[in-house]
Amino acid sequence: xxxxxPLAFGVFAIGAIFRSVPExxxxxxxxxxxxxxxxxxxxxxxxxxxxxxxxxxAKATALVTxxxxxxxxxxxxxxxxxxxxxxxxxMRRPAFLAILVIIIPLQIIRARREATVLEATFGDAYREYxxxxxx
Numbered sequence: 001x002x003x004x005x006p007l008a009f010g011v012f013a014i015g016a017i018f019r020s021v022p023e024x025x026x027x028x029x030x031x032x033x034x035x036x037x038x039x040x041x042x043x044x045x046x047x048x049x050x051x052x053x054x055x056x057x058a059k060a061t062a063l064v065t066x067x068x069x070x071x072x073x074x075x076x077x078x079x080x081x082x083x084x085x086x087x088x089x090x091m092r093r094p095a096f097l098a099i100l101v102i103i104i105p106l107q108i109i110r111a112r113r114e115a116t117v118l119e120a121t122f123g124d125a126y127r128e129y130x131x132x133x134x135x
Contacts, residue, residue, distance in 0.1 A: 003048045010040040010083070017090050029090045036086025042068070042079025050076075060121035065129050073133045074114070077107040111135065 014036045021029045049067035068075045081100060088096045118126045 003044055006047060007040070007044050010043065014040060014083070014087070014090075017087050021090055021092065026092075028092050032086045032089025032091070034086070035089060036083050039079045039082025039084075039086055042082060043076055046075040046079060060118050063118065063122045063125055063129065069133075071133060072135055073130065074107070074111045074135050077111060078135060081107070 014033065017036075018029060018033050045068050049069055050064055053062045053064050072078055081104065084100060084103065085097070088094070088099070115126075115130070119130075122129075
């Protein structure tokens with residue numbers, strides 16, 4: 001359920017946005033669909049890799065450093081930005097990119113809070129992991 005439910009919801013939501021775009025669609029909604037699906041794939045892979053370590057609130061149950069987490073510390077946040085950016089492109093509303101201007105700093109703050117919890121729990125292991133990964 002931790003993977004299939006977000007996948008089903010994500011595909012449904014992205015499909016609904018794409019279907020709501022009036023014809024002719026043009027390149028922007030198609031590019032947005034590709035970007036959003038790429039982002040959704042990232043969210044699903046990240047969520048699957050986290051397994052039981054996933055939580056909405058910052059807590060440290062295990063330090064996950066494999067899979068996509070071997071390159072990016074917060075792939076769900078990064079992938080989510082792709083989903084939102086893709087949806088904005090699909091809707092052909094570039095002005096809505098301002099939403100990302102609001103959400104990105106909030107995600108950075110959230111990632112820093114999580115980093116504080118992880119560093120307090122895992123110490124040097126987390127600091128070494130942070131040195132070799134992005135965001």
